Amino acid sequence: MATMSKLKWGMIGGGEGSQIGPAHRLGALADGHFAFAAGALDHRPDVGREYGQRLGLDADRSYGDWTEMLSGEKAREDRIDLVTVATPNATHFEITKAFLEAGFNVLCEKPMTMTVEEGEEIVKVAEKSGKICAVNYCYSAYPMVRQARAMVRNGELGKVRLVVTNFSHGHHGDATDADNPRVRWRYDPAMAGVSGQFADCGIHALHMASFICDDEVKTLSADFASTIPSRELEDDAMVNFRMEGGTVGRLWTSSVAIGRQHGFDIQVFGETGGLRWASEQPNQLIYTPVGGRTQVIEKGEGGLYEDAQRLSRVAIAHPEGFPLAVANIYCDLADAIRGENRDGLPNAAAGVRSMAAVHTAVESAKDGGAWLDARPSIFR
Amino acid sequence: MATMSKLKWGMIGGGEGSQIGPAHRLGALADGHFAFAAGALDHRPDVGREYGQRLGLDADRSYGDWTEMLSGEKAREDRIDLVTVATPNATHFEITKAFLEAGFNVLCEKPMTMTVEEGEEIVKVAEKSGKICAVNYCYSAYPMVRQARAMVRNGELGKVRLVVTNFSHGHHGDATDADNPRVRWRYDPAMAGVSGQFADCGIHALHMASFICDDEVKTLSADFASTIPSRELEDDAMVNFRMEGGTVGRLWTSSVAIGRQHGFDIQVFGETGGLRWASEQPNQLIYTPVGGRTQVIEKGEGGLYEDAQRLSRVAIAHPEGFPLAVANIYCDLADAIRGENRDGLPNAAAGVRSMAAVHTAVESAKDGGAWLDARPSIFR
Amino acid sequence: MATMSKLKWGMIGGGEGSQIGPAHRLGALADGHFAFAAGALDHRPDVGREYGQRLGLDADRSYGDWTEMLSGEKAREDRIDLVTVATPNATHFEITKAFLEAGFNVLCEKPMTMTVEEGEEIVKVAEKSGKICAVNYCYSAYPMVRQARAMVRNGELGKVRLVVTNFSHGHHGDATDADNPRVRWRYDPAMAGVSGQFADCGIHALHMASFICDDEVKTLSADFASTIPSRELEDDAMVNFRMEGGTVGRLWTSSVAIGRQHGFDIQVFGETGGLRWASEQPNQLIYTPVGGRTQVIEKGEGGLYEDAQRLSRVAIAHPEGFPLAVANIYCDLADAIRGENRDGLPNAAAGVRSMAAVHTAVESAKDGGAWLDARPSIFR
Amino acid sequence: MATMSKLKWGMIGGGEGSQIGPAHRLGALADGHFAFAAGALDHRPDVGREYGQRLGLDADRSYGDWTEMLSGEKAREDRIDLVTVATPNATHFEITKAFLEAGFNVLCEKPMTMTVEEGEEIVKVAEKSGKICAVNYCYSAYPMVRQARAMVRNGELGKVRLVVTNFSHGHHGDATDADNPRVRWRYDPAMAGVSGQFADCGIHALHMASFICDDEVKTLSADFASTIPSRELEDDAMVNFRMEGGTVGRLWTSSVAIGRQHGFDIQVFGETGGLRWASEQPNQLIYTPVGGRTQVIEKGEGGLYEDAQRLSRVAIAHPEGFPLAVANIYCDLADAIRGENRDGLPNAAAGVRSMAAVHTAVESAKDGGAWLDARPSIFR
Secondary structure: OOOOOOEEEEEEEOOOOOOHHHHHHHHHHOOOOEEEEEEEOOOOHHHHHHHHHHOOOOHHHEOOOHHHHHHHHHOOOOOOOEEEEEOOHHHHHHHHHHHHHOOOEEEEOOOOOOOHHHHHHHHHHHHHHOOOEEEOOHHHHOHHHHHHHHHHHOOOOOOEEEEEEEEEOOOOOOHHHOOOHHHHHHHOHHHHOOOOHHHHHHHHHHHHHHHHHOOOEEEEEEEEEOOOOOOOOOOEEEEEEEEOOOOEEEEEEEOOOOOOOOEEEEEEEEOOEEEEEEOOOOOEEEEEEOOOOEEEEEOOOOOOOHHHHHOOOOOOOOOOOHHHHHHHHHHHHHHHHOOOOOOOOOEHHHHHHHHHHHHHHHHHHHOOOOOEEOOOHHHO | OOOOOOEEEEEEEOOOOOOHHHHHHHHHHOOOOEEEEEEEOOOOHHHHHHHHHHOOOOHHHEOOOHHHHHHHHHOOOOOOOEEEEEOOHHHHHHHHHHHHHOOOEEEEOOOOOOOHHHHHHHHHHHHHHOOOEEEOOHHHHOHHHHHHHHHHHOOOOOOEEEEEEEEEOOOOOOHHHOOOHHHHHHHOHHHHOOOOHHHHHHHHHHHHHHHHHOOOEEEEEEEEEOOOOOOOOOOEEEEEEEEOOOOEEEEEEEOOOOOOOOEEEEEEEEOOEEEEEEOOOOOEEEEEEOOOOEEEEEOOOOOOOHHHHHOOOOOOOOOOOHHHHHHHHHHHHHHHHOOOOOOOOOEHHHHHHHHHHHHHHHHHHHOOOOOEEOOOHHHO | OOOOOOEEEEEEEOOOOOOHHHHHHHHHHOOOOEEEEEEEOOOOHHHHHHHHHHOOOOHHHEOOOHHHHHHHHHOOOOOOOEEEEEOOHHHHHHHHHHHHHOOOEEEEOOOOOOOHHHHHHHHHHHHHHOOOEEEOOHHHHOHHHHHHHHHHHOOOOOOEEEEEEEEEOOOOOOHHHOOOHHHHHHHOHHHHOOOOHHHHHHHHHHHHHHHHHOOOEEEEEEEEEOOOOOOOOOOEEEEEEEEOOOOEEEEEEEOOOOOOOOEEEEEEEEOOEEEEEEOOOOOEEEEEEOOOOEEEEEOOOOOOOHHHHHOOOOOOOOOOOHHHHHHHHHHHHHHHHOOOOOOOOOEHHHHHHHHHHHHHHHHHHHOOOOOEEOOOHHHO | OOOOOOEEEEEEEOOOOOOHHHHHHHHHHOOOOEEEEEEEOOOOHHHHHHHHHHOOOOHHHEOOOHHHHHHHHHOOOOOOOEEEEEOOHHHHHHHHHHHHHOOOEEEEOOOOOOOHHHHHHHHHHHHHHOOOEEEOOHHHHOHHHHHHHHHHHOOOOOOEEEEEEEEEOOOOOOHHHOOOHHHHHHHOHHHHOOOOHHHHHHHHHHHHHHHHHOOOEEEEEEEEEOOOOOOOOOOEEEEEEEEOOOOEEEEEEEOOOOOOOOEEEEEEEEOOEEEEEEOOOOOEEEEEEOOOOEEEEEOOOOOOOHHHHHOOOOOOOOOOOHHHHHHHHHHHHHHHHOOOOOOOOOEHHHHHHHHHHHHHHHHHHHOOOOOEEOOOHHHO
16 A cells, blocks of 8 residues: 555556456555546446546546547646556557557556557567656566576576477367357457557567566567368467577467466576566565575565565465466556656567567468567667 | 545554554545545554655645544544555454444454454444454465355355365574564564464464355364474364365465465365465466366456455456455445445454454363364354 | 306295295396295195296205205205295294295395284394394395495484385275275284284385484384275285384384375485485485585486495496395305395394384274384383 | 296496486396396496495406496307496497497487487497397386387377377575585586486487477477576477477476476377376376267286286285386396397487577577477487
8 A cells, every 4th residue: 555645557458348447446555545536437428437536536537538638637736747558559559559658657557559561560669758658568567587687687597598388278279169159359450450469469469578588579480370270360389489699499389278277377497597487476485506406486475686576465375366466567557657667567579579579470370480689670 | 445535544553664554544545435544544643644644645634643633633523434454453342442432433454352252342332333354364365366256156066065265375484583673572472462373374264265165163072283393273183174064174374485485275065166366366266167178367357246346446357456455345344334345354253253263272172182163252 | 247157046935926936036146146046936735846847946846845854954065055035924923034044144024023022023033043134125236225224324314313104006996896805814813913004115215214314213102994894904004103212203004095006205304405215216315414505316327325236236327126136145144154244134133122112002003093112022 | 937947238327326227227127037247337447346245146247347347248158238328428438439339238328419410320330230239218118108109000099190208307496505516417518418307308309209209309489588697598388399290399308497396297188088107197198089088098907918918016006106117127138138129119219309499499599489390410
C-alpha cells in the first residue's frame, strides 16, 4: 500500500465479462498505487459508460470510446497518470500512439502492434514524447524472474551460453473443438495475423529469454507445424536463435501438447551455473553452480536482489501468483511515473522486437528454416 | 471487480511497516468489493491518524484508537459494513466483542481469543447480534481447498476414515537465533500464552482438517516437545484426534523442521478415494479414486464445484497465491454481507473450537498423551 | 562383479511363483559375489527339489526341507557360506536359530521372530556362534540412506533433534476387497500376530529412523486404528517415540492411504541442518543447512561417503531401485563374510528391537497412548 | 529367475575397472537366463584371460582376443548362445559382422557402426544369417517405455501428432575441465567421429521417439553449437524432424546444461491424449486424455500391457532402475533366442537408422538447417 497520494489510472477495453478487465483492475489497485479514475470500457458506448459508473467512475470520466476519453482527459487538470490499452489487438497501435502523442503514459497489452513498421513508429513516438510506453509482458515481473535477471547481470552464471524455453499447452489439442470460435480465430490469418501459437504464447517465452539474459535476439531459424490440418496458422513451433552476445537459444511452443496446462519454463546455462524457472511454480528458482549441487532459491529468502525483494508481498514460501505478477507491472509503473529507474519494465523496444521476431519466424519457416536477421531495422 | 456499489471497510491495526496491514488491504480491495473508509491503524494515536490519511482515509475517519473508531462509526449514517481486527492477539477478544455488540460485522485475525471462555462468549455475542463474526483462517479460502471440501460433502470420497495434516517449517530451527525477540516471544508463555507452535501454525492445520472433512474434532491426544531446550513452550507437536463422525486424525506441526519452508499439507482418505493438497502448490488437488489412478485436479478446469470456480480469477494453471486466498475471504464476506449464503467462511464457532483444541492439547501433552475431550463446553 | 572366487549361497523358501524368491536370487547373484549352491525352496519337498534343480542346483543340494538342508550342508566340506531364510514369518525363529547354532551365516527376512523373547534368544545365539545374523531391512541399503547415516555420524546435522517418518500406502483401502485372503490375513491375529500395519510396514520406518540417526528407540506412545471396522488389527497407526539420545520421533504408517503407492519417507532434523529421503525417489537426498538453501545430493556425485559410493553401480542420475537395494545387502554380506567391517548390515539386535517396539506399541495403543519403555530387556 | 536351463553367454570387452562390464554382467545374470560362459575381456590378452578366470570362466573359454574367441566358440558343441560386443566404438562393426556371419546372436553396444554404409552391411548380414543382431538402446526396455509404446500401438493416443524429447545434462559444462581426456575425446573428430553430443546422447532420444511412436524418422533439420569454443564437435544440438507417418518431432540434446543430471525425457502428443516419461523417474508414465485430467500410470498397477508387466520384477512403486533396464534387454534376448517374438528388441535396422540420422544432422547443421532425408538408402 503506497503511502503517497494515489496516481490516477484509466483503462480502455476490459468491459463486463472480459477476463482482462478484472486482471488489470486487480493489478492496478491491489497495492494502492493507483485510483481508478477514467475508462472507456466497451466498444458499445452506452454499455461502457454504464459499466464504468457501476465500477465507481465519475459519470464524466466514464467515456463512450477512446477518442472521447482522449479529448476528455487532455482537457482536465487532473488528467490520468496512466492509461491501459486492453482492446482487440488490431487497435493497439492507433490508441497507444494517440495517447503517447497527447502526453500520457501507456501500458499496452501485447502485441503492441500488428506490423514491425507500426512498432518502429511507436518506439519513435514514445521517445519523442518522453512518456512511458510499457508492454504487458507480465511474466517478467514475477519476483524470481527478476532474481534470475539480476543473477545474470551480476555475473553469477558467467557468460550465458545457452537459453532454452518452452511455452506449451494442450488447450487447443482437441480437433473436435477446433471450430469453436474461441479457438478457431487464433489460427485464422484474417483474425490473428501472420502467426498463431508463436505470436500468442511463444513470444512471451522469447521476451523472457531476452529479459533474463539481458541480451537481444539477432538471428533465428523456425520450424512451424499445423498439427491439426484444418489450421492455416501454426499450432506448434520450434525456433532456434542466436543473441547479439552469441548465446544459443531454443524455443518450443505448442497448443496441442495435451497434458501441459501452462507449460512455460525457461532454463539458462552459463559458464559457471544454470538456472531454471517455471511459471507453474513461480516462487522458486532452481540454481546449480558448475560442479556443485542444485539449490532451491525461494522467493522471500534473505539476500535476494532488490527487484526480487521489492516485488514480493508475503513471507517465504507463501505463494504469489499470476495476478500479482500483473500487479508488479503496475508497481513498477507507479514508481517509474514518480521518477524511479524501473528498467525491468518491458518497453516499446521490447514490443517491436517481438513483432520482428514473429514476422521473421514466419518467413524462416516458409523458407525451410533459413537463418534470418530477426531485428527490427531500427535496431540493426 | 464488483459491479454493485462498494461496501465500506475499516481496519484496526495493520500500521505502517506491518506485514498484516498490506495483506488485508490487498485482500479487501483487490476485487473491488470494498472501499477503505475508516481505520485505527497504530497503537500510537497520532501515528495511526497520519498514516490512515496518507492511505486515503478522510481525516475524521482516521482514528486514534479503536474506542474512538467504535464511537465515531456508530454515530454515522454511512458507517462501515465490516471491520477487520488485526491487533495483537491479547486484544482480539475485547475489540471483536465490542464491535459485534455495536452491530458491526467483524473479521478477526486468529486467534480469536486467548481463552476458551472468551471464545464461548464471542459465539454468544455474535449469535445475539445477528452479525457476521469471521476468523481469518484464510488457507480455507484457496479454491482447491473449497473443491476438496465440496468433494467430501458430495460423497466423492465416501465416508472419511482418516485425515493427516502437517504444518511444519524450519524457520525457528536455528538455536543461535533463538533469542532474537522476533522468534523468542512465540515460546514465552508470558507473551504467547499456553502454546507455541501448535497455537501458531498447528491450529491452521486442525481447522483445515475440520473444514475439509466437514466435521469437528471430538477428542485428542498430544505429544509436545521443546527441541531447543531454552524454550518453555513447544516447538514441535504431534496431535492425534478423533472427529465426531469417527474419522481418525493425525497432525504434525514443527518450527524446527529445517528445509521445510512452509510445509502445510493435508491428506484426506475415505472409503472410495484419497485427496492431497499442499499450500506450496495450492492450485492443484491430487485425487485418487480407490482402485484407480492418481489424477491432478487443476484450478480452473471444467466441472469444479461452485466455490472453487467462484474464488478463482485467472485461467487454468495460472497460479493464484496466498494474498488472493485472503482476498477470497473478503469476497465471501462481501457476498455474505449482501445476503448470500457463504458457509465456507470460518466463523466464531471455528474460533472457539481452535482455542479449545489448543488448551486441550497442552493439557494432554502434560498428562503423557492422555485422550481428552477437545470440545468447548457449549459444543459438547 | 567380484573378482574373488564366489561365495556359496543357499536359500530356504522362495519357491516357484513367490515374489521373494526371485528378489533374493537377483540380490545374491546380481553382483557376482555369490553362487547359488543349495536350497529348500518349497514346503512341499518334491516340488522344492524339482524346482531347485531347474534353477541349476545340484540334485544333492536341492533339499526337501530345511532340516534336511541343515544336515546336508553341515556334512559337506564345501558347505554354503550364507543361508537366506525367506519362509513364513512364524518359522523364522526356529530356522535362524538352528543354522546359527550349526555355524552358518544367516540372512533372515523380517520379522526375525514373533516374540521379543525369541528375538533375545537369537541375539544370544548369534553372539555365541560368532556368525553373522542379518535381518533384511533392505531399505537401509540404498546408497543415499547410507549417505544420510554417514552425514549424521559425521556431525553434518549437529545433534539430531527430530526424526519424522511415514510408511503409508493405500493398497488395503478397498473395503470391498478386505476379505481377499491375500489382504485379510494381515489383520487377523491368528495369522499376523499382535500387529497389522505397524508390524508389516511401520517397522521398516522405525528401523530406518534408528539406522540414520545412529541411535535407538527408548520409549514410545502409540495410537492404532482399524479404519475398516471388520479388521481386528490396526490398518493405521501413529507412534511417537524418544530415542536414547533424546531425539523426538514421529512415525505414521497406514495401509488405507488411498493414492499413496509406497509412501515411505523420512526426514531428519538436527541443530545445523535437515535431510529428506523418499523411497519412491531413492537416488536423491534432500539436504538443507540451517540458514541456507535446500540442496539435492545425487547418488553418484563426487564426495559422497564411502558406503554411498560403494553401493552404487552406475553413473549419477541413472536410477537404481529396490532390487539393487536388496543386492546391496548381499554385497555387504559378502564383504562381511570375507572379514570387512560392514556395520551398516542390520543385525539381530535390530531384529529384536523391532519386535520389542511392535509389542510395546500394541500395549501402548491399548492403554490410551501411555508412554512405555520400548526396549528389549537385554538392552535396558 | 528362469526355470529352463540357462543360455550360455559371452562378452567381448568390459574388462576390469570398466563400468560397462559390470553393467552387462549384472544385466545378463540378474534374472538367471544366462550363464557366463566365455569372454575376451581386455585388449591386453593376458590381462583379459586372467580376469575372465577370476570371474569364473573356464580357462579355455577366457580368451585373449575376439578372433581367438570366435574360432574357439565356433569349434565347440556347447558354443555360446549370445555374445555381447562392448569394445571401443570403432571396432563394433568388424566384430559384430564376424560373429553374425559365424552364426552367433549378437548384442552390440551403441553405436552399432561408425558409418551408414557399415550399418547397412550389418543389416544385410544379420538378415542373411537369420541370427539376432540387437543394439543396446536399453532405455527402451524400461517397463513404462514399453507401456507407452503399447498405448500408442493400441491407438490410445489416436494418431500421433508430435513428439518432443530431450537428453540434456551438464556434466561437460565446466570449461576448466574441457581438456580432461575423459571429456575431450567426445568433441574431437579424430576420436568421436562426425558428431559429439548428438551421437553420444541425442541418438538415444531419437531412437526412443521412433520406438514409442512406432514410426521412423524421414527428414530432419539440425542446429548444432559448440558452446565451449575450443570444441570442434557440438556440445548442444536441436534437431527438428518429420516421421514417415507425418509426426512432427523436436529433439534437444546438450552436455552443457548445468544442473540437469540426466535429463532424458520424452513427450508424445496425439489426437486423443498425451504421454510423458522421464528417465530420472522411470517407473511412472504421465498420461492425459484429451479433455481429461492428468493421470499417473504406475509400474506394477493392474491392467498394464504385457511388455510392461513382464519386464517388472517388484510390486507397484518399488522403483526399478537403469541396471535392470539393461537386464530387460537380456530378458528379451533370452526369450527371442528361445523363439518368442520380442519385437521390442532394438535391432540392426535401428542401429543403421541412428547412424544415418547422425550423419544427416551433421550435414544439415553445416548447411544452415537444411531439411534433408535422414533415412539410410536401404530404407528409402
